[in-house]
Amino acid sequence: MPPHSRELFQEGARIETEKLVSEGKFNEERITELLLHEPAKFAGCSGTRCLADNLNDLKAQVAANQKGINLIGSLIEDYGEEVVQFYMRSIQDNAELSVRNLLKEVSKRFEGRELKAVDYMDDGSPIRLSVSIDGDKGEAVFDFTGTGPEVYGNTNAPEAVTYSAIIYCLRCLIKEDIPLNQGCLSPVTVIIPKKSFLSPSGTAAVVGGNVLTSQRVTDVVLKAFNACAASQGDCNNLTFGFGGNVEGEKAVRGFGYYETIAGGSGAGPDWDGTDGVHTHMTNTRITDAEVFERRYPVILREFGLREGSHGRGQHRGGDGVIRDIEFRIPVQVSILSERRVYHPYGLDGGEDASCGMNVWVRKVPKVQGSDADDAKTNGQANGVAKDSSQQQEYRHINLGGKNTASMQAGERIIVMTPGGGGWGPVGKGSESRQHQRQDPKHSWRGGSVASRQAEAEASA
Incomplete structure (x- = not known):
């Protein structure tokens, strides 16, 4: 990654x-x-x-x-083969019928109007979608014309990613309990402009397309259907390790660790968003803290909710999380993330959620200043020479959304994930009531999540 x-x-x-x-x-x-x-x-x-x-x-x-x-x-x-084939076809036919009924219902609710939505990747690339529904047939055309061109980066997404996001969203919108299958796309025509970053060339970098752009396509589809506010729109892909055979040199045995990190989910017409949850394409379980520390050279200093990162509204969005990892040996660390520029949006009058932030707690030579000069002076006064050039301090460095760094023993990465957008105007419904949540003291390693977040953001 x-x-x-x-x-x-x-x-x-x-x-x-x-x-x-x-x-x-x-x-x-x-x-x-x-x-x-x-x-x-x-x-x-x-x-x-x-x-x-x-x-x-x-x-x-x-x-x-x-x-x-x-x-x-x-x-x-x-x-018998005939019976097995019959039920295989029936499962797909049932999925197709469910989607057709959904599209007919949506067409009636929006009085036959074309559904439109746009969202932007953090580099400014737009994803534009218009959905035209034939209410009589229960068919729809998903047209992504106007989406930005292929990017010189890795957020390009092969066409299969867009198809997967559409079928996922349709399955989420269907009320019936059906198995996910290709029948869901039978009533749907998808138009993806060639040479866009949703239909890139065969040599384009695409690793971010599967884990980041897919989230944005999902947000755009759900936004077009006015289904819910944006969730964190990101997978917060964190990798670290060492080793390999770079440029054909002798292989060094090492390891690679990869995880996606939870965030806040978006609120909807009659529900609050969920705090610290894997949404859409982050449908993985993170490694248990005890196992994580036992198997890898790390200390998990904190893993808890990021208080106040949700979007406010009649129904509040979910809070993101803070994941603070200290490395005990030198490793190469990479973060591949989104929603560090464009906020997860609210809908129907709801407010946007907070963007994410990635912070490197880095050991650097201490800058000459009054403290260093005082220490040097005091040392000389006591007959001891102090070399201030050897002194070090920790600095909080903003890594941005996509970066890699060689981190030394004792250095840390703090990933603060985005929240989910709110739904409806503030001051009505559940937002005006006291929201019951997990005590921040229950975050991993203890302490107040809110105070740690404030400290990190102030230092950054």
């Missing part, structure tokens, strides 16, 4: 087509070449840090596929 990738080769191994298993034999030699050796041929690039983990993961996926084959085979043996 490199924050500054500009070309696809900078994002790891690119495998277009390769046979993994032949006649029951796993082709470990070729996969090792693809994952370890070939990526290291590019300038500044390295092969995998954990080859054994990669090989085991692939073998597990092969086993999972075989298990699926066996289960489908058992179904066919028990019920």
